[in-house]
Amino acid sequence: MRICYTSDLHGRSELYRQLDRLVSAEKPDLLILGGDLFRDGELDDPVASQVAYIEQTFVPRVRAWRGAVPGLEVACIVGNHDWLCAETALQVHHAAGHLVLLNHQRPWQRSGVRFLGYSKTPPTPYWVKDFERLDRAGDPIPDTGGAVWDAESRAARKALPEEHFDNHASLAEDLAAAPELDDPWIFVCHAPPFDTKLDRLPHIEYPIGSHAVRAFIEQRQPLCALHGHVHESPAVTGGYVEQIGRTLCINPGQTHERLHAVLFDTEHPAETLRHTELA
Numbered sequence: 001m002r003i004c005y006t007s008d009l010h011g012r013s014e015l016y017r018q019l020d021r022l023v024s025a026e027k028p029d030l031l032i033l034g035g036d037l038f039r040d041g042e043l044d045d046p047v048a049s050q051v052a053y054i055e056q057t058f059v060p061r062v063r064a065w066r067g068a069v070p071g072l073e074v075a076c077i078v079g080n081h082d083w084l085c086a087e088t089a090l091q092v093h094h095a096a097g098h099l100v101l102l103n104h105q106r107p108w109q110r111s112g113v114r115f116l117g118y119s120k121t122p123p124t125p126y127w128v129k130d131f132e133r134l135d136r137a138g139d140p141i142p143d144t145g146g147a148v149w150d151a152e153s154r155a156a157r158k159a160l161p162e163e164h165f166d167n168h169a170s171l172a173e174d175l176a177a178a179p180e181l182d183d184p185w186i187f188v189c190h191a192p193p194f195d196t197k198l199d200r201l202p203h204i205e206y207p208i209g210s211h212a213v214r215a216f217i218e219q220r221q222p223l224c225a226l227h228g229h230v231h232e233s234p235a236v237t238g239g240y241v242e243q244i245g246r247t248l249c250i251n252p253g254q255t256h257e258r259l260h261a262v263l264f265d266t267e268h269p270a271e272t273l274r275h276t277e278l279a
């Protein structure tokens, strides 16, 4: 099965246009999008921004890709810049069979390969907190401002760090509950593993990836782990691939102007892996 994977498009039309061209040229069997897919929603009305974008632009585009490439499936996760209301909107399209929204509890299967997806990240300095969690239970609660989506009042409200991080399981706790899968399986996880070529920012000297994600990959050893989030990292480290045990971990990176994506065949991922921009 030929997979095309990209991430962190942040609703940038130029990147989506380049992805249109890549999909029609390469005709993959499966296109996977690794989160942070939409424009940063306006804080005063995430519905009017991200959900409208999903309905008016994103889902019609997925339909066009699938129309242009017979048999193509499109699977995605969200990321920490995406609001909870965006994930809820995608769940409706998943249920309708328009696309696949991957999760970490129930594997999705295609051509004999199983997939788990995970959208949460350790705390960041950014504003949207819906998909931020402590990396490991007992980690210090960060003193960062932000907002979360309140499904009941259908509005964004200020996030209270103590309440938010105390009331949700950590990444490590979530991932410990993921089912054990037989080979081969692929892990699509927005946050990259800690201390790799995939988790460095230009202005910070230490790695910022997830300890929990790294431990999960070390223990469970999927065929591939597809990441994003720290999309500056390949430019900082000069690499977009890291081997953890037998797992090929990939963060294609992303820029504002040139689409960064990878293509590979699940029969021989390492041998067939190709980046659209990087050597």
Ligand SMILES: [Zn+2]
Pocket: 036, 079, 080, 081, 121, 190, 228, 229, 230
């Ligand atoms: Zn992110």
